[in-house]
Amino acid sequence: MASDQGHGWRHALVALRYSWKGLRTAWRKEEAFRQEVLVALVAVPVALFVGETALERALLIAVVLQVLMVELLNTGIENVVDRIGPDPHKLSGRAKDVGSAAVLLAIVIAAVVWGFVLFG
Template sequence: MLFEKKKGFGRLFDSIKNSLSGLANALLTENSFRQLFIITGILFVIALCVDVSAVERLFLVSSCFLLLVVELLNTAIESAIDRVSLEIHPLSKRAKDIGGAAQLVTMLMTVTVWAMILL
């Protein structure tokens, strides 16, 4: 199916609309993303309340947002794999496991950043 792509601000507005739709979909359908979203909201408030420098606050907040980004990418990978086939395949498992590993590494990084700044 061929269609003409929008240009200029129309394309920008459509892109934002699609991104917000993806965010809403993740919040409504993905428990792990919803949990991380709530945790990130709490950590964001804490980051605004603690007595740290602006750069340290930036690291605290950025590490939390990175958690959400990686979870969204991991969910996208899992959805694409499931779209191709629901049968168990070693490459599908590998892709999903590596996406999960990226999330684990990001969580460890976030915990490390918070611990180094606050402790």
Template sequence: MNIRKFFKSFVFAFQGIILVIKSEQNFRFHVLAAVVVLLASFLTSLSKWEWIIIVMLICGMFMIELVNASIERVVDLASPELHPLAKQAKDLAAGACLVYAICTIIVGLIIFIPKWSGILF
């Protein structure tokens, strides 16, 4: 195992994260949403398991957005001109992000509504 290559791979990974933050509006929106959810979580007495779920949902959203951005770039590289299959590939990746985002909203509501029902109603 080459330790230099190993640590260099972390540099490349962080460069990818910086790139997606700078270039992808949806990723920045999800960062903002994560900050709001984390603030709400701190203000709500969540159990250890609820915290684990919240962290996993946030990290999962970040991961799927990173995968979506990489798929978009690969498709753009492979098919610089408009092509129906290229559009389908990009739409499918974006659809995966949307499905996961809807899932996170539903799970978040399941966690937070019971905790806030006494405060709001």
């Protein structure tokens, strides 16, 4: 697989294709990701309007994108655990719970940042 990736710009194009495939898969298979994308489609333009400085706008957008990023990582964890097997195991459950907790923390961080920018 590594030999087809090439170097330099070819590697970047291959990586971009894999990334796009991952985004499409998450959109098709993950309800939470679709919901968070819809929130982002509203929040990013709002951030451009309500942020008073470039830094505030960047921070508001970054925390929204961070939620999407953590959701993608959580989906990856869930897929790997499910690939291992369907039998219940405490470590499988723990991995999924920790991934879910990471998403929750990303959402809390986003809410705190938005709260401080809007009301602080």
